[in-house]
Amino acid sequence: MLSKSQAKTFFLGGTVVTFAVFLGLSWNTLSKEVPKRTHEENLTPQVVRGKKIWEANNCMGCHTILGEGAYYAPELTKVYERRGEGYIKAALMSPVPWSPRGRKMVAYNMPEQDAADVVAFLKWIGETDLNGFPAKHKYNTTPNTK
Amino acid sequence: MKYKSQKVAYWFFALSMLLVSLQIIYGFIMGFAHMGFDNLHELIPFNTARAVHTNLLVVWLLSGFMGAAYYIIPEEAEEELVSVKLAYVQLISLAIVGVIAVVGYHFNYWEGRKFLEIPRPLDWLVVVNVLTFLGIILATLFKGKKRTTTAMVLTMGLVFAALLYLPGMIWFDNQTMDSFFRWWVVHLWVEGVWELIMGGILSFLLIKITGVDREVIEKWLYVIVGLTFISGILGTGHHYYYIGAGKTWLLVGGIFSALEPLAFLGMALFAVAMYRKGEKKHPNKIALNWTLGTAIVSFVGAGLLGLAHTLPQVNMYTHGTLVTAMHGHLAFWGAYAMINLAIISYTLPNLTGRKLYDSNRGALAFWLSNIGMLGMTVAFGVAGVAQVYMERIMGVEFGEVQKEIQVHFFILICCATMFTTGIILYIAEFVKYGTPSDEALVAAA
Numbered sequence: 001m002l003s004k005s006q007a008k009t010f011f012l013g014g015t016v017v018t019f020a021v022f023l024g025l026s027w028n029t030l031s032k033e034v035p036k037r038t039h040e041e042n043l044t045p046q047v048v049r050g051k052k053i054w055e056a057n058n059c060m061g062c063h064t065i066l067g068e069g070a071y072y073a074p075e076l077t078k079v080y081e082r083r084g085e086g087y088i089k090a091a092l093m094s095p096v097p098w099s100p101r102g103r104k105m106v107a108y109n110m111p112e113q114d115a116a117d118v119v120a121f122l123k124w125i126g127e128t129d130l131n132g133f134p135a136k137h138k139y140n141t142t143p144n145t146k
Numbered sequence: 147m148k149y150k151s152q153k154v155a156y157w158f159f160a161l162s163m164l165l166v167s168l169q170i171i172y173g174f175i176m177g178f179a180h181m182g183f184d185n186l187h188e189l190i191p192f193n194t195a196r197a198v199h200t201n202l203l204v205v206w207l208l209s210g211f212m213g214a215a216y217y218i219i220p221e222e223a224e225e226e227l228v229s230v231k232l233a234y235v236q237l238i239s240l241a242i243v244g245v246i247a248v249v250g251y252h253f254n255y256w257e258g259r260k261f262l263e264i265p266r267p268l269d270w271l272v273v274v275n276v277l278t279f280l281g282i283i284l285a286t287l288f289k290g291k292k293r294t295t296t297a298m299v300l301t302m303g304l305v306f307a308a309l310l311y312l313p314g315m316i317w318f319d320n321q322t323m324d325s326f327f328r329w330w331v332v333h334l335w336v337e338g339v340w341e342l343i344m345g346g347i348l349s350f351l352l353i354k355i356t357g358v359d360r361e362v363i364e365k366w367l368y369v370i371v372g373l374t375f376i377s378g379i380l381g382t383g384h385h386y387y388y389i390g391a392g393k394t395w396l397l398v399g400g401i402f403s404a405l406e407p408l409a410f411l412g413m414a415l416f417a418v419a420m421y422r423k424g425e426k427k428h429p430n431k432i433a434l435n436w437t438l439g440t441a442i443v444s445f446v447g448a449g450l451l452g453l454a455h456t457l458p459q460v461n462m463y464t465h466g467t468l469v470t471a472m473h474g475h476l477a478f479w480g481a482y483a484m485i486n487l488a489i490i491s492y493t494l495p496n497l498t499g500r501k502l503y504d505s506n507r508g509a510l511a512f513w514l515s516n517i518g519m520l521g522m523t524v525a526f527g528v529a530g531v532a533q534v535y536m537e538r539i540m541g542v543e544f545g546e547v548q549k550e551i552q553v554h555f556f557i558l559i560c561c562a563t564m565f566t567t568g569i570i571l572y573i574a575e576f577v578k579y580g581t582p583s584d585e586a587l588v589a590a591a
């Protein structure tokens with residue numbers, strides 16, 4: 001039967017081995033995969049400004065991006081492709097809560113420059129290689145409106 | 147209660163009770179918003195409600211863990227806490243940081259990173275707070291006569307939790323990198339080091355309640371936390387499938403995260419087996435309910451409902467939908483809320499000297515909250531699956547889908563009301579116990 005010290009060895013040994021593998025894989029991901037898949041060369045100061053606005057307003061508290069965030073408002077990873085620049089700017093610059101389909105967004109009333117920064121951020125996000133996420137729909141029930 | 151300094155635990159538990167009440171209020175705000183009643187939008191927009199709901203959750207759980215450690219460590223180490231005064235200072239500063247953060251969320255003062263919304267300047271206060279806490283615990287352990295496995299596993303969990311908070315404080319320009327390290331906090335907490343904390347508390351409770359030999363219990367504790375890390379560390383990969391982190395994680399994350407339920411299964415089998423083996427004489431049946439409950443419900447909420455969407459083929463469709471909210475609720479409830487309620491139920495009679503443990507109210511609190519939470523999980527689940535089919539497979543627009551699934555949030559609110567009734571009863575019981583006293587100490591001795 002398993003003894004307490006064998007159990008302890010299982011715990012400590014298992015932890016050290018898997019953690020070492022995890023660090024190795026993480027290193028590979030961060031140094032090789034991420035720069036390529038996110039097109040780091042396109043990560044301009046404007047994109048970074050967009051990210052800062054994104055965080056300062058906690059957009060993730062209603063939306064998801066890369067599938068992470070809240071489930072109250074549309075996924076935005078591919079929103080640039082789906083809606084285009086004009087539509088996104090309209091949502092961000094609206095002085096009243098944006099809600100063409102009924103649910104309300106915060107009325108940000110953003111200056112055009114800030115809205116353009118957020119658009120740059122969303123465009124950059126949309127170009128990331130995400131292993132096929134979001135999946136292509138099998139059907140196309142509602143045509144997307146630009 | 148054998149050690150006077152254990153009394154400080156009570157006040158951490160009291161803070162938890164206060165914060166859980168607030169957390170629930172903000173939960174209702176979001177539930178109603180999903181149902182179409184967003185009347186508070188101007189005052190408390192959804193993102194504010196959400197940040198408050200989830201952050202209060204994390205703070206009350208941590209406050210409970212700290213209280214648990216302040217209770218357990220003296221008893222296990224056979225040594226009074228090195229400084230009770232400092233422990234009170236730490237409690238008050240924890241409450242203050244929490245209040246500033248939550249108030250800030252109402253005034254657009256935050257960082258929009260899910261679960262890590264606390265702004266970085268405040269993060270430093272959190273760090274100081276946690277270092278003080280760990281200092282007290284470690285110094286007590288060091289001075290103490292005994293270093294039991296239970297105490298060591300609990301302490302290790304707490305120390306690692308503190309260390310893992312740090313990567314979440316680094317700024318990255320790249321959203322993928324940001325997300326990559328956010329998971330070092332979020333995933334490695336709940337599917338890693340917090341399981342050590344849970345395991346440590348569970349082991350303490352089982353030793354006390356079942357009377358089974360410590361050596362047997364602690365041997366299985368090692369096996370469980372071993373399974374936790376072996377599966378959970380590489381299991382982090384299940385969050386790296388679709389964020390731009392590469393293909394390796396599809397395989398590694400898929401395989402190892404699918405093994406994660408084993409640790410929770412281990413926890414459930416362990417608790418039930420020790421209960422069967424034990425002498426069943428302990429009078430505190432309410433604490434026993436919560437102890438067995440946490441082991442079983444965490445297996446369902448974290449283990450089974452986690453497994454349901456952890457394979458890349460499934461997660462491709464469920465990623466970032468209400469399916470995740472379904473799992474998040476039952477997992478947090480079963481594992482970390484219930485283990486806190488278990489240790490509180492166990493310690494209250496010892497701290498206050500009042501023995502209210504076979505009241506109907508306590509049993510009712512247990513059943514109403516659990517059945518209510520199970521109902522909420524089903525409501526989120528039905529809404530989530532419907533969302534996945536309509537939005538992700540049929541290609542119906544997000545906004546249209548949300549209108550179709552509003553009705554499930556009516557059910558959610560009904561079940562949440564039942565859940566809340568249970569929690570109110572629990573808190574009423576907590577209040578009825580009164581504050582800890584030195585007489586209890588005398589009575590126990």
Ligand code: HEM
Pocket residue numbers: 069070071072169170173174176177180196199200203470471472474475478479483558559562563565566
């Ligand atoms: C009793 C009333 C409750 C209600 C009505 C409620 C409702 C909600 C809603 C609507 C969301 C937001 C989902 C979204 O982003 O759209 C949410 C998030 C969350 N709630 Fe609750 N909740 C309640 C209690 C609790 C409790 C007791 C816990 C923990 C034990 C909890 C843990 C969470 C977590 C972890 C999230 C984030 C989930 C995720 O991001 O996947 N909630 N809740």
Ligand code: HEM
Pocket residue numbers: 067068069260261332336337384385403404406407444448449451452453454455456457461464465466467470473474477478481482
């Ligand atoms: C007590 C333990 C657990 C808790 C408290 C928990 C809680 C959560 C929460 C709150 C999220 C949402 C996180 C975010 O988006 O920031 C989440 C996501 C997830 N969890 Fe868990 N979880 C636990 C255990 C597990 C286990 C054991 C598995 C797998 C077997 C699992 C599988 C997943 C997956 C695949 C996701 C990602 C969902 C998505 O793509 O949107 N979880 N969990």
Ligand SMILES: [Fe+2]
Pocket residue numbers: 333337381382384385
């Ligand atoms: Fe995870």
